[in-house]
Amino acid sequence: MEPEIAFSVADNDFAMVPSGARRRGLILDTIGGARETLDLLFYDFADDQSGVAVRDALIAAARRGVAVRLVIDGFGLRDMADAETFFAPLREAGASGFAFNASLGRRYLIRNHQKILIADGATAIIGGANIADDYLGDEDGCWRDLWLRVEGDCVVALGDYYDAIYEWMGDKKARLRKLADLVARASxxxxxxxxxxxxxxxxxxxxxxxxxxxxxxxxxxxxxxxxxxxxxxxxxxxxxxxxxxxxxxxxxxxxxxxxxxxxxxxxxxxxxxxxxxxxxxxxxxxxxxxxxxxxxxxxxxxxxxxxxxxxxxxxxxxxxxxxxxxxxxxxxxxxxxxxxxxxxxxxxxxxxxxxxxxxxxxxxxxxxxxxxxxxxxxxxxxxxxx
Missing domain, CATH: 3.30.870.10 (Endonuclease Chain A)
Structure with a gap:
């Protein structure tokens, strides 16, 4: 299994994770270690073994009092047999969230392609890999991809962005101009x-x-x-x-x-x-x-x-x-x-x-x-x- 590639910049610690198996362990460990908040924003979330493991870890976190928010792109849920049933136990545990752009309209062709996890406002995961077996494994046929673990003060700005984007996504009448201004201010x-x-x-x-x-x-x-x-x-x-x-x-x-x-x-x-x-x-x-x-x-x-x-x-x-x-x-x-x-x-x-x-x-x-x-x-x- 490939090692993480670690370095520090401006008092923040980073680890690049090219191994799918390490990514699976990283996300489960991060969710398991959260004590106050967990914010997730992903394009694709599968109902396979890895998806079930991540969902169940989020359920456990919510049951121990962690505030869990989850947003998945509407297109990223289309491969699920029954997304409503799959996420029902997570909602019952107290988590909140929704599918992005699940309905027709002017915003329909906009895709949330981000992959973000923020734990307790201090640790973040970003990168290209989604939540699915072929992104969180290293077997033949799996995706070659990267995640970056971020720890330090720079996570605060990402958390502020998540709060703003979560509010915008939850407003079905939100205007595209407001989204553009939000993104510009956060950058x-x-x-x-x-x-x-x-x-x-x-x-x-x-x-x-x-x-x-x-x-x-x-x-x-x-x-x-x-x-x-x-x-x-x-x-x-x-x-x-x-x-x-x-x-x-x-x-x-x-x-x-x-x-x-x-x-x-x-x-x-x-x-x-x-x-x-x-x-x-x-x-x-x-x-x-x-x-x-x-x-x-x-x-x-x-x-x-x-x-x-x-x-x-x-x-x-x-x-x-x-x-x-x-x-x-x-x-x-x-x-x-x-x-x-x-x-x-x-x-x-x-x-x-x-x-x-x-x-x-x-x-x-x-x-x-x-x-x-x-x-x-x-x-x-x-x-x-x-």
Whole structure:
């Protein structure tokens, strides 16, 4: 089992958890150790063995007097056989919560894609992994992903954000402008630790805006993206770093439960390779990791590097500006490359048939314009990998 990767920044302690089994132990231990409050916000919560274990841990916490709040995205509950019955014992134990955007309306296409757990206002978990067996295990076929455990004063700001977003989510008449303003106020742009959020409003996109600021002067970029289909402006920024003599390394999946997202990423490979960007595809198992390292700044959290995450979803990212932390993360990315395949210009040229280009373009359109569930149902074929 892989060890945690621990470091400290500005009197806050962090541990990066790449092992699914360790993530399962971490969340159960954190819930079991809570004494006053537990606040959870996740995209997906399954009714499998891991989901039952987490639900039952929350029930036990509520019964011992812990105030438990839980929000799950409405789309993330659709795979459950009966969500109402599954969560009924948790409500009976005194917990509160709801499904986000469960009803039709103007807000229907907005997805809560955040993954947040806060215990007693002092310990937090953020990252990309959901609550399900294939995110909380290391067997063949499980998702390769990351969580970050955060302990220290910076958790207070995340707790304030949770309080505000929970209130907004509970108001069925809440306006999108209020959500955008809330996200903008909660995001920070100074100091070694910055919470940066995104929401569906063009005026306020703090997380991608913060990343773009870092990329303007970047010399070294490592980007690990489960879904890679960004805007043209973001692509140009990455290309410019490479063309100006910087090093850009992109790691995307070769395996997924949604091959359309892989095809969408390949739609952008040609221009990136021409600019000098290094590209690898992770082959060991399905990859769901979200991590960007720009020089000495680390961006880690729930956001994919696609149009929906950057401009439509609710996302949470933590920017950590620290040379040691960045190097630890960069060293970890290097170990991931050992289980990856380099996408050379020659390999991409062999794949780049007219038929494949057409599929890649269609896939990119679907991924950038529609909900994940639509592209997953279509699941367009990848074709040959040789």
């Amino acid at each position: 920070t742009t100074s100091g070694p630790l910055q919470w940066q959020f995104s929401a569906p409003w063009p005026r306020h996109t703090p997380w991608p805006s913060g990343l773009i600021r870092d990329l303007w002067s970047a010399k070294e970029v490592d980007l690990v993206a489960a879904y890679f289909s960004p805007s043209a402006a973001m692509l140009r920024r990455l290309e410019r770093v490479a063309k100006d003599g910087g090093r850009v390394n992109l790691l995307t999946p070769a395996k997924s439960d949604n091959d359309t997202t892989i095809a969408a990423a390949r739609h952008n490979y040609h221009q990136l390779l021409e600019a000098g960007v290094e590209i690898h595809e992770y082959e060991k198992t399905k990859m769901h990791t979200k991590l960007v390292i720009v020089d000495d700044a680390v961006h880690i959290g729930s956001s994919n590097f696609d149009f929906r995450s950057l401009f439509l979803n609710l996302e949470v990212m933590l920017r950590i500006h620290d040379e040691k932390a960045a190097q630890l993360m960069r060293d970890w990315v290097r170990t991931e490359l050992a289980d990856s395949r380099a996408i050379t210009p020659e390999l991409h040229a062999r794949r780049d048939t007219l038929w494949q280009r057409t599929l890649w373009a269609i896939s990119n359109f679907l991924v950038t314009s529609m909900d994940y569930t639509v592209s997953r149902r279509l699941n367009l074929p990848l074709g040959s990998d040789d």
